[in-house]
Amino acid sequence: MGDMEVEKSEVKNKTVGEYMKLGIICTMINGFGRRGYYNTQEIGLGRELERQGHEVTIYKCVKKTGGESIERVKLGNTLSILYIPVSSFGAHGCLDTAVLSTDLDAVLCFADNQIFLPHIYRFCARHEIRMVPYIGRTHSSSGGVHGFAMNALFHLGTLRWFRRGPAISKIEEVRQELLQLGVKDVKVAPVGLDFSVMKSDFAAYDRAALRREFGLLPEDMVICTVGRMGPEKNPLDLVEIYQQVREQKPCKLLLVGEGTQSEDLKTKIAASKWKSDIVLIDRKPAPGMLMEAARRFNIDLASSWIVGDGSRDIQAGKNAGCKTALLCADVVPPKLEQDWTATSLYNFVGQVLCGKKEL
Numbered sequence: 001m002g003d004m005e006v007e008k009s010e011v012k013n014k015t016v017g018e019y020m021k022l023g024i025i026c027t028m029i030n031g032f033g034r035r036g037y038y039n040t041q042e043i044g045l046g047r048e049l050e051r052q053g054h055e056v057t058i059y060k061c062v063k064k065t066g067g068e069s070i071e072r073v074k075l076g077n078t079l080s081i082l083y084i085p086v087s088s089f090g091a092h093g094c095l096d097t098a099v100l101s102t103d104l105d106a107v108l109c110f111a112d113n114q115i116f117l118p119h120i121y122r123f124c125a126r127h128e129i130r131m132v133p134y135i136g137r138t139h140s141s142s143g144g145v146h147g148f149a150m151n152a153l154f155h156l157g158t159l160r161w162f163r164r165g166p167a168i169s170k171i172e173e174v175r176q177e178l179l180q181l182g183v184k185d186v187k188v189a190p191v192g193l194d195f196s197v198m199k200s201d202f203a204a205y206d207r208a209a210l211r212r213e214f215g216l217l218p219e220d221m222v223i224c225t226v227g228r229m230g231p232e233k234n235p236l237d238l239v240e241i242y243q244q245v246r247e248q249k250p251c252k253l254l255l256v257g258e259g260t261q262s263e264d265l266k267t268k269i270a271a272s273k274w275k276s277d278i279v280l281i282d283r284k285p286a287p288g289m290l291m292e293a294a295r296r297f298n299i300d301l302a303s304s305w306i307v308g309d310g311s312r313d314i315q316a317g318k319n320a321g322c323k324t325a326l327l328c329a330d331v332v333p334p335k336l337e338q339d340w341t342a343t344s345l346y347n348f349v350g351q352v353l354c355g356k357k358e359l
Contacts (some may be wrong), residue, residue: 019053019054019055020054020055020105020106021054021055021057021101021103021104021105022049022054022055022056022057022104022105022106022107022108023056023057023058023059023100023101023104023106023107023108023129024042024045024046024056024057024058024059024107024108024109024110025058025059025095025100025107025108025109025110025120026042026058026059026060026061026109026110027061027086027092027093027094027095027109027110027114027116027117027120028061028091028092028093028110028112028114029061029062029063029086029088029091029092029093041110042058042060042081042110043058043075043081045108046058046075046076046079046081047075047076047079049079050076050077050078050079054078055078055079056078056079056080057079057080057081057082057101057104058079058080058081058082059082059084059095059099059100060081060082060083060084061084061085061086061088061093061095062083062084062085062086062093063085063086063088063093064085064086064087064088065085068085069085070082070083070084070085070099071083082099084096084099089115089116090146090150092114092115092116092150093114093116094116095116095120097119097120097123100120100123102127102129103127104124104127104129105129105130106129106130106131106132107120107124107129107130107131107132108131108132108133108134108168109131109132109133109134110134110136111133111134111135111158111162111167112135112136112137112138113137113138113139113140113150113151113154113158114154114158115150115153115154115157115158117133117157117158117161118157118158118160118161121161131165132165132166132167132168133161133162133167133168134167134168134169134170134189135162135167135168135169135170135174135178136169136170136171136174137174138154138174138177138178138181139151139154140154159181159182159183162178162181162183163181163182163183163184165185166185166186166187167183167185167186167187168186168187168188168189169186169187169188169189170188170189170190171188171190171309172188172328175187175188190309207294207297207298207299208298211297211298216252216279216297216298218298220250220251220252221249221250221251221252222251222252222253222254222297222299223242223245223251223252223253223254223353224253224254224255224256224297224299224304225238225254225255225256225257226256226257227256227257228257228258228259229255229257229258229259229260229261229262229265230259230260230261231260231261233259235255235257235259235261235265236261236264236265236268237345238253238255239253239265239268239269239272239278241345241346241349242274242278243272243273243274244346244349245349245353245354246274246277248354249353249354251277251353252277252278252279253274253277253278253279254279254281254297255278255279255280255281256281257281265280266280294320301320301321301322302321302322303323304322304323305317305322305323305324305325305340305352306320306322306323306324306325307324307325307327307345307348308324308325308326308327309326309327309328313326314326314337314338318337323339323340324337324338324339324340325338325339325340325341325342325348325352326338326340326341326342327342327343327344327345327348328341328342328343340352
């Protein structure tokens with residue numbers, strides 16, 4: 001926390017900077033933070049909290065499929081993760097609070113619109129544990145009756161607890177949604193990244209051979225995106241945007257990731273007039289997907305752009321030696337040491353890749 005003035009916090013009368021026993025809870029079972037995957041946000045946060053002198057336990061729910069037992073993995077001297085098989089409804093895991101330590105000082109919960117959180121709030125209240133939700137979305141990505149039911153359950157249960165205390169949102173857009181829903185105390189903190197899972201030996205591989213394997217020429221400009229192929233990431237829009245760019249400038253599109261919209265994405269690619277210029281790797285490779293893409297396609301990271309809406313994206317780009325662009329609609333965007341700021345992906349593509357000053 002740096003050289004901060006010592007002050008009393010609201011966490012069991014502890015002072016800022018004093019040792020705390022902390023918990024990080026992830027009830028989502030939709031692949032969020034899976035072992036060996038790049039998006040282990042909770043582990044990145046845990047490592048930083050450990051570095052600051054705290055003891056951290058991560059409670060990660062996984063889908064129960066049989067007679068599995070809880071698995072504990074030690075990640076550091078005072079950092080551990082528990083993989084806990086749980087019953088679930090869709091992506092919503094139901095964590096048995098019996099596995100939680102009663103002497104925790106505070107808990108950060110990757111909450112989003114999870115419906116099985118009120119009993120965790122009550123557990124924390126009974127044991128005087130401060131619980132703060134970390135929220136990246138406020139509504140179900142599913143449509144129809146299922147989505148309606150999930151949203152209704154969220155409003156009747158979890159949202160009421162959000163309104164009782166402080167909350168943290170991943171981006172400003174979600175903060176505004178929460179304020180409109182009656183959550184009065186919301187701060188924005190972009191997600192972190194566990195840099196220990198990033199590959200660093202990509203330069204040792206024969207990138208030219210791998211590039212040829214996927215039909216990419218040395219002179220091809222490659223637009224690459226890595227992430228979940230779900231509605232919250234709008235992967236189908238990427239094909240639309242790429243088609244507009246491709247009409248103006250020769251380039252290839254590389255999509256890396258998987259998700260609920262993977263099949264829809266394949267269908268949209270197949271229907272595109274530029275389908276031969278689009279490469280989809282629909283299974284996420286090992287950790288360090290950015291480095292893996294550079295290795296596979298002989299991408300010059302120094303002349304490449306990493307585009308994202310949070311500090312994790314900017315930090316990852318800087319760490320890999322890329323130029324970085326922050327997507328932010330705020331009048332005064334945050335200073336994350338980004339090289340470029342744009343209000344949307346469409347504007348970034350037009351301004352930077354196509355050279356248009358006004359869009």
